[in-house]
Amino acid sequence: MNIYIGGTGRCGTNVLKDILIGFEKSCGLPFExxxxxxxxxxxxxxxxxxxxxxxxxxxxxxxxxxxxxxxxxxxxxxxxxxxxxxxxxxxxxxxxxxxxxxxxxxxxxxxxxxxxxxxxxxxxxxxxxxxxxxxxxxxxxxxxxxxxxxxxxxxxxxxxxxxxxxxxxxxEYYIDDNTFNICYASTIRQLQPNSKIIHMYRDPRDVVSSYLTQRWTPNSVESACDFYSSIMSHWYETKDSLGNDSVHECSLEELCEDRHSFMLKLHEYIGADYCAKRREVVERFNLSKSNVGRWKTDLSPANQEVVQNNLQFFIDKLGYA
Structure with a gap:
């Protein structure tokens, strides 16, 4: 089985990939x-x-x-x-x-x-x-x-x-983590119809805050918000065409707060047993550096307001209101 993980970037896909390739009979490249x-x-x-x-x-x-x-x-x-x-x-x-x-x-x-x-x-x-x-x-x-x-x-x-x-x-499992996999989800499904597609997401405010430190994303708050919005809007259009049951969506925050509940849901999606050995692998991962809530300290009050105003739809839709 091939499992494709994607998101907006800066949303925890690398962490999830590292966990999954730690399982027995799983493999994946150590980079995108x-x-x-x-x-x-x-x-x-x-x-x-x-x-x-x-x-x-x-x-x-x-x-x-x-x-x-x-x-x-x-x-x-x-x-x-x-x-x-x-x-x-x-x-x-x-x-x-x-x-x-x-x-x-x-x-x-x-x-x-x-x-x-x-x-x-x-x-x-x-x-x-x-x-x-x-x-x-x-x-x-x-x-x-x-x-x-x-x-x-x-x-x-x-x-x-x-x-x-x-x-x-x-x-048994090949794990592919490329940031823009969700932008090509329909193509992935066409070329590899038996594959599993996972959309990993994170508080939009944290994503934008992280964007501002990267060389591959916009360095102004307004443009970073537009960058994020364009990816997510495209994803929702693609998701509608694929059907909700054919993809799995999960959040970085849930992984950090209750890793075993997170993994149980993911394993139900891929049709695998979340056994004791896999629980041990997950337990070993240090998730303390995931920077959940970083926007509260990284963004100025003025920039927090800009992000809130521009991304309110996604903040609400993803459950971060």
Whole structure:
């Protein structure tokens, strides 16, 4: 079984992933894989080829996907240089080289083979030519995907299934924690219909307070609120299309306050027994650093009012009023 955890970011998904992979017969990468959820990644490419297809668009999608898969496959000598270079700079301001720390071939031993197989399957037509949106070189290679939606689903599903099966080995559960999994929940369900999807949430005020300390989120309170709202609004639209029973929602606060009740509900959703061994694993985790209620000290009174006014709908809906 594959379990996908997602949220708005800064909501405890990493903590939940770490607990779940501590269980017997469970596994997961020690970082966010990103090759599925990032721009130009697997889910983005699948959606574009299904819903925004033209011959030229499909060629661009294939190029972008191939580039991302290649960059996340292994570290190069240049990557090591830039990793060392960044140690002398503030990590909150600089990222000199994308995916420089990713080496997915280290975890999925068949990564290179399966990436090539996927790109080859998508490249239905290959020819020499040029169009106005590309550099004017006649012998430039163009690729066009000619698959229908069922064939696309089969190709992308086979790619993911092969990688995950390789990584799981004898394990029963594969745990995937990517922040924006909830944004692609419908795509995950299409490509892996037997998967389980978990939405982890947290007090919106704490999320925004944490956003303001990150380099990948807005650094103004108003923009951070809009960032959060856009993700959650998209999630509720997606959730409605999937049906309430097909996903599981849980909060960081509940995990911290009553971890065993939290885990019992989650295990009921995935259809697993919350046995004594699993209770022991959960009991060992230190949840005291979850910063529940951080907004009360991190945000000024004026900013608290801004967050309250902008996110009142979600504060009420999630039960934090």
């Amino acid at each position: 894989s990103r090759f599925t959820v990032d721009p130009g990644g697997v889910y983005d490419s699948y959606q574009k080829l299904c819903f925004s297809w033209t011959p030229f668009n499909s060629g661009q999608v294939i190029r972008d996907l191939e580039s991302l898969l290649d960059r996340t496959s292994k570290k190069t000598y240049l990557d090591e240089i830039f990793i060392a270079l960044e140690k002398n700079f503030s990590k909150n301001k600089f990222n000199f080289r994308k995916y420089k720390e990713w080496e997915l071939e280290h975890y999925f031993w068949n990564y290179g083979v399966e990436c090539k197989r996927l790109i080859d399957s998508l490249s239905g037509i290959t020819y020499q030519g040029v169009w106005p949106g590309r550099t004017f070189i006649r012998n430039r290679t163009n690729r066009v995907n000619v698959m229908n939606s069922d064939e696309l689903k089969s190709s992308f599903s086979a790619f993911l299934d092969s990688l995950i099966s390789c990584y799981k080995r004898d394990n």
